[in-house]
Amino acid sequence: MIQFPALFEERSRDLLGSDYDLLKEALHAAAPVSIRLNDRMPGYRCNGETVPWNEAGIYLENRPLFTADPLLHAGVYYVQEASSMFLGEVIRQLAPGARCALDLCAAPGGKSTLLSQTLNPDSLLVSNEIVRSRAMILAENLIKWGNAPIAVTNNTPADFQRLPSFFDLMVVDAPCSGEGMFRKDPDAITEWSLANVTNCAIRQQQILTDAWDALQTGGILIYSTCTYNREENEETIDFICRELGAEFLEINTSRFEGIEFSGKGYRFYPHRIKGEGFFIAALRKTAASPAAKRIRNDVKKTPFKATGLLREFLLPSAGMTLFDNGQQIIALPEKWKEELLFIRSQLHCLLTGIDMAERKGKDLIPAHQLALSKLLNRQHIAQAEIDLPTALSYLKREAITLHNAPMGYVLVCYRQQALGWVKNLGNRSNNLYPQHWRIRMNV
Structure with missing residues (x-):
């Protein structure tokens, strides 16, 4: 029997009333297992109940040993908790035409792979993680997913002030106290305290403040946590609207049973939906943003020069330009090449576009990312x-x-x-x- 902190139970009863007993019962039940199929990789089917808000999401009857399935490593699917897949529905409703998106707290990659799956194929996605080891895992999962155009960065939120008004969509799945993951992560229970809740709320506000200038005026912010308390959820939404300058946007949830509208966001509870605890809200930035930087002046500083090498290894329709710096060859989308080279000049990039090959003496060794890219022309391989x-x-x-x-x-x-x-x-x-x-x- 799981033992919850007494203060957590008291606060949860204040939040839910008699429904807390139903939540507590659900937290003692087995957590559902779900995956999300890579719908840009046709030919793979999986039996199971579909996640209501994401047609690529599938509930599995049992949890297999995923590590022993080569298809996981090939990027055919991603193991993701079902509630968090609702992000895709929010984007479809409120930001279907987003051109340039930032996933600010992106590791291990569930939200970013979902973003790359939901955004228009020619949209640019920048996925960031401040912790180096987690950023490496993020890059790995995005490489396995195989979609382009992407960039993976290892930066602080404040570093994105170097890219004013660069993004029209920003996703902040904020570090939180993890109350919604209690039945999946016992450490979240032992680490819980009211002081930690307060510290998380302060940290979330700082993250949002630091990165706010990177979002264009009129751009969409999607904010989410995997916790229940108001301090990290509704009160943070109030802070964004009041202090940073934004307006709350409603999401149509009428097709989906069990999602609770709290007035400032949308709550997912394990006793009401088949998933873990989750909070999500969408806002439109109303505050004025700093003027965007002129990009063309900066990209001339890059050591990369255009090349025709290896072009045959990409699909003719790929729309990529290849660059060579004498050590490696990368492919950047023609549409976004200047922006990606600019990002490389401003941030610590682990990945931009597609790594094609590395030079070793006179040899060109094909990069692993090229093998997993959807743009690989396999007829030439x-x-x-x-x-x-x-x-x-x-x-x-x-x-x-x-x-x-x-x-x-x-x-x-x-x-x-x-x-x-x-x-x-x-x-x-x-x-x-x-x-x-x-x-x-x-x-």
């Missing part, structure tokens, strides 16, 4: 289909042998989904799967 045991060996970064495959760089696939590269030497092959991504458990 040597490929080898492998079975499940071989796929798991590959994902552990063990040596594998490819029979009847050509010499040189080969794209290894499982159920026709790309996993990565090997350099086939005939009697053996060099496994080029990223060292820090390898499966470490015994599967």
